Amino acid sequence: MIRVLFNKKGGVGKSSLAVNLAAIAASRGKRTLLVDLDTQCNSTAYLNALQPEGDSTIADLFEQTITFHLHRRKAKEFCHTTSIKHLDIIPGSQRLSELESELDSRHKIYKLREALADMADDYDHIYIDTAPALNFYSMSALIAAQRCLIPIDCDDFARQGLYALQQKIAEIREDHNPQLAVEGIIANQFMQQANLPRQIIDELIEEGYPVIPHYVNQSVKMRESHQAKQPLIALAPRHKLTQSLVAIYDHLNP
Numbered sequence: 312m313i314r315v316l317f318n319k320k321g322g323v324g325k326s327s328l329a330v331n332l333a334a335i336a337a338s339r340g341k342r343t344l345l346v347d348l349d350t351q352c353n354s355t356a357y358l359n360a361l362q363p364e365g366d367s368t369i370a371d372l373f374e375q376t377i378t379f380h381l382h383r384r385k386a387k388e389f390c391h392t393t394s395i396k397h398l399d400i401i402p403g404s405q406r407l408s409e410l411e412s413e414l415d416s417r418h419k420i421y422k423l424r425e426a427l428a429d430m431a432d433d434y435d436h437i438y439i440d441t442a443p444a445l446n447f448y449s450m451s452a453l454i455a456a457q458r459c460l461i462p463i464d465c466d467d468f469a470r471q472g473l474y475a476l477q478q479k480i481a482e483i484r485e486d487h488n489p490q491l492a493v494e495g496i497i498a499n500q501f502m503q504q505a506n507l508p509r510q511i512i513d514e515l516i517e518e519g520y521p522v523i524p525h526y527v528n529q530s531v532k533m534r535e536s537h538q539a540k541q542p543l544i545a546l547a548p549r550h551k552l553t554q555s556l557v558a559i560y561d562h563l564n565p
């Protein structure tokens with residue numbers, strides 16, 4: 312199953328959720344791949360997988376589609392192991408920005424889908440982390456994925472972008488990827504003591520949005536996990552925050 316974490320809004324938890332859900336899948340013995348499509352490389356840094364310049368990253372995978380090579384490398388050759396057993400990563404790269412306009416003008420929007428399809432026998436789960444923008448790379452991801460997960464940070468602006476986002480996903484489904492489905496909206500940075508997050512979520516549910524019925528609390532443990540470069544399932548498997556992520560994973564993979 313190929314899942315993309317996407318929301319044009321920044322800082323809602325795309326990278327945190329992509330890494331943690333991928334790590335939970337790996338902890339269950341699923342052969343899992345994380346693809347970092349963001350020039351910020353946050354999920355790559357989180358998994359301690361930043362590469363020295365010139366090593367295989369997602370930028371190199373895309374670049375070989377617009378440069379001539381006698382020997383074109385297979386997608387699997389861009390996958391690196393991580394400290395988590397069963398979890399591999401195609402690391403992010405700042406060079407994605409330089410390549411974007413040429414990839415776009417040369418219509419390479421299906422290349423990620425082809426690369427991931429080539430690895431269909433290698434991985435049980437693939438998670439794609441995207442930048443907070445509907446750019447060439449997040450479009451590529453939405454075309455490559457079967458499911459889209461939309462994290463929100465439970466503040467009032469979160470709701471405003473959702474309608475437009477759903478429209479865009481419907482358009483991509485119609486034009487490029489009939490199998491793409493919005494699998495769920497993940498309420499992240501939820502504050503149990505405050506009324507507003509609860510109210511916002513209740514309204515979304517009333518409006519028919521597929522909100523996943525397990526909310527991810529705002530917790531300093533998430534930042535600690537980033538700092539330790541260890542996903543929560545490894546750092547604090549019994550923590551309430553980890554348990555809510557496990558509940559989401561189980562909800563998505565019954």
Ligand SMILES: Nc1ncnc2c1ncn2[C@@H]1O[C@H](COP(=O)(O)OP(=O)(O)OP(=O)(O)O)[C@@H](O)[C@H]1O
Nearest residue numbers: 321322323324325326327443500528529530533534
């Ligand atoms: N549940 C949470 N509790 C506390 N802090 C959180 C939580 N989820 C995310 N954060 C923090 O919020 C910040 C943004 O999270 P993250 O990087 O995962 O969001 P993002 O959507 O990937 O951001 P961007 O749009 O910039 O890629 C990070 O500093 C992260 O540690």
Ligand SMILES: [Mg+2]
Nearest residue numbers: 325326349353
């Ligand atoms: Mg991010």
